[in-house]
Amino acid sequence: MAMEVIPTGAALGAEVRGLDLTGPLDAEAFDALQQAWYDHSVLLFRGQSLSDDALIAFSENFGALDIAPASATDMAGTQEKSRPEIWIISNVVEDGKPIGALGDKEAEWHTDMSYVAEPPMASVLHSLEIPKAGGDTSFGNMYKALETLPDDLRREIENRIANHDSSMTSVGELRAGAGAVVDVRNAPGAKHPMVRVHPATGGKALYLGRRMNGYVEGMDVAASEKLLDALWAHCTKPEFTWTHQWRVGDLLIWDNRCTIHRRDSFNGSERRVMHRTQIKGGVPV
Ligand code: OGA
Ligand code: MN
Numbered sequence: 505m506a507m508e509v510i511p512t513g514a515a516l517g518a519e520v521r522g523l524d525l526t527g528p529l530d531a532e533a534f535d536a537l538q539q540a541w542y543d544h545s546v547l548l549f550r551g552q553s554l555s556d557d558a559l560i561a562f563s564e565n566f567g568a569l570d571i572a573p574a575s576a577t578d579m580a581g582t583q584e585k586s587r588p589e590i591w592i593i594s595n596v597v598e599d600g601k602p603i604g605a606l607g608d609k610e611a612e613w614h615t616d617m618s619y620v621a622e623p624p625m626a627s628v629l630h631s632l633e634i635p636k637a638g639g640d641t642s643f644g645n646m647y648k649a650l651e652t653l654p655d656d657l658r659r660e661i662e663n664r665i666a667n668h669d670s671s672m673t674s675v676g677e678l679r680a681g682a683g684a685v686v687d688v689r690n691a692p693g694a695k696h697p698m699v700r701v702h703p704a705t706g707g708k709a710l711y712l713g714r715r716m717n718g719y720v721e722g723m724d725v726a727a728s729e730k731l732l733d734a735l736w737a738h739c740t741k742p743e744f745t746w747t748h749q750w751r752v753g754d755l756l757i758w759d760n761r762c763t764i765h766r767r768d769s770f771n772g773s774e775r776r777v778m779h780r781t782q783i784k785g786g787v788p789v
Contacts, residue, residue: 507533509540514746516645516763525552525562525755534565542705544641546746548757551751554630556590556779558702563628563781566757570624573617593629593778595770607630608772611674613644615742615760616782618713619670619693623760625785630755633777638770642747646709646762649739650699653710657738660731661698661710668713669693674766676716688719688728695721699789702761709762710739711788712743729736739764761785 508521518540521530529537541547554562563569567598572591617623629641650658670693673725678684693713698720700711700728712718715736720728748756758765770776 507536507540509544511544512746515648515744516544516548516643517548517746517748518659519548519550521550523549526550526558528553528561529565538566541757541759545647545763546748548748549755551753552630552755553582554755556587558780559590559630559755559781560587562755563757563783566626566628567783570617570784572780572782583702589781591780591782593780594633594776595772596633596775596777598764604777606673606675606767608639608770608776609675610769611714612676612714612765613632613736613764614674614714615617615712615764618668618696618711618760618788621694622787623694623696623785624782625761626757626759626783628755628757628781628783629750630776630779631750632779633775634750634752635770635774635776638768639776640747640749640768641756641764642745642760642768643758644739644745644764646711646739646744646764647702647707648744650708650710652744653735653738657731657734661720661735664698665695666698666712666732667691667693667695667719667721669717669719672716674714674716685717688717688725691717691719693717696788700761702759703786705762707762710735711761712736712739712764740766 507523509518511518569589571588592604593606595608596603616627669691671685701708718732
């Protein structure tokens with residue numbers, strides 16, 4: 505069966521049908537897949553059942569993997585034992601210990617691990633257990649956000665650098681080992697250009713990590729807060745986004761260089777278990 509790419513009809517995202525991700529992909533199939541990914545920024549595959557090894561092998565088609573990030577909970581606890589590339593996202597608690605990160609609360613808009621100097625270019629997320637309702641994940645198209653940015657805001661971010669705070673997770677918890685930020689000018693993290701050029705597509709995208717503790721270098725704090733609020737209000741408008749409702753066996757790959765995402769809360773008495781990999785990227789320019 506030939507690969508079929510079905511755009512979501514929203515600002516980004518497409519479903520890919522006709523590919524079995526458990527086996528190796530030949531070069532021709534991978535090239536077509538990669539092009540579809542460049543075109544749509546997020547790809548969805550339904551009905552997959554990948555072991556951790558298969559998830560890692562599929563992800564490695566796109567490049568070498570990063571190890572999973574530090575969470576609020578004990579870092580070792582949210583990495584799959586013996587496979588540090590796998591990050592477990594789950595609300596499930598076993599023997600009083602969370603088996604994964606992010607719990608059941610809303611995860612605010614963000615792009616993954618942008619608080620490091622070389623953030624992963626992509627994340628791959630595979631659903632193993634899904635609650636009956638809630639926990640949807642939305643994505644935003646940062647090429648379109650930049651393209652449509654009002655001129656005054658566009659001028660304000662030209663050649664600007666922002667700090668991407670590393671102290672808080674997207675569910676608003678302090679990461680293991682981090683202290684509370686009292687002045688955003690001194691927040692830990694990584695400094696990146698606010699507009700970046702995608703190395704493969706050549707497209708320019710707005711680049712924001714997460715709103716919490718963000719700071720535009722060289723501005724006074726009030727001006728930085730105001731600018732960041734205006735940018736986030738713009739890029740999260742519904743016309744730039746697409747929301748995915750998970751089923752068991754879904755696999756999503758998204759491009760952290762040109763998208764943002766968030767997750768809805770869900771009923772904590774239900775189980776949600778996902779395994780993620782992250783593909784190494786370079787310094788954003
Ligand atoms: C992630 C993430 C959202 C979700 O995997 O990076 O933010 O749907 N997950 O759990
Ligand atoms: Mn994320």
